[in-house]
Amino acid sequence: MKIATFNINGIKARAGALTDWLDEADPDIVLLQEIKSVDEGFPRELFEDRGYDVATHGQKSFNGVAILSKLPLEDVRRGLPGDDDDEQARWIEATVVGERALRVCNLYLPNGNPAPGPKYDYKLAWMERLQARAADLLTAEEPALLAGDFNVIPQDEDAARPEAWHKDALALPQSRAAFRRIVNLGYTDALRARMQGPGHYTFWDYQAGAWRRNDGIRIDHILLTPQAADRLRDVQIDSDIRGREKPSDHVPVWIDLAV
């Protein structure tokens, strides 16, 4: 089963680029972030026509997440638990039932800049709630994953120019420590299970020729429970599509799971 995460930076601006990639890559499950659309504005028929079940959690203009799945989505839950006053659409989870059940959690973690400040406080608070949900998810001892745009550069090797990010919310020690605490609960960073060393990036800024200079960072991650990690067959970053017309600034990351 091929499962991808992709921050598309606006579904309206990216519908063509996304369907092109879907037709080529043929993923079974896609976790989308930054749809920047309300649920009613999401072009679900584009994906239903391709055989996907669609679940969205959108809001006007900003954020927004969605799940596409070739197998039926069950028990869909929207919003990260832990703060009923949080109105930002950054979390959707569902169960996909194939030969066995897989719980997929799709997240768009707050950017947090400028740091310090209220946006950074929100990021760190959100990560505490994420840690609580991540801990909960492990107790089921089932195949499950947390995937999406984490907006965290886990280590210096995950940036082409690490020194440029040291005071940024994506790489500050508190951000990295919060990410590490979640992984250390017992998750496997799927990419790092298969690939070591620098040069594995998922985001290149639109500005200053970042793509041309390969000035990238790795901030889109797939974290696996032990039961999912045992079934990991492959991991890839589809970086080539960053060079196409009207690309997102992120590219898809996908895994192949034997489920």
Added chain:
DNA sequence: ATGCCTCCCCGAGGGAGA
């Protein structure tokens, strides 16, 4: 670089992103 692009809104230029 306190921002070199690009998105959103619905039609101007400002907020947000990373």
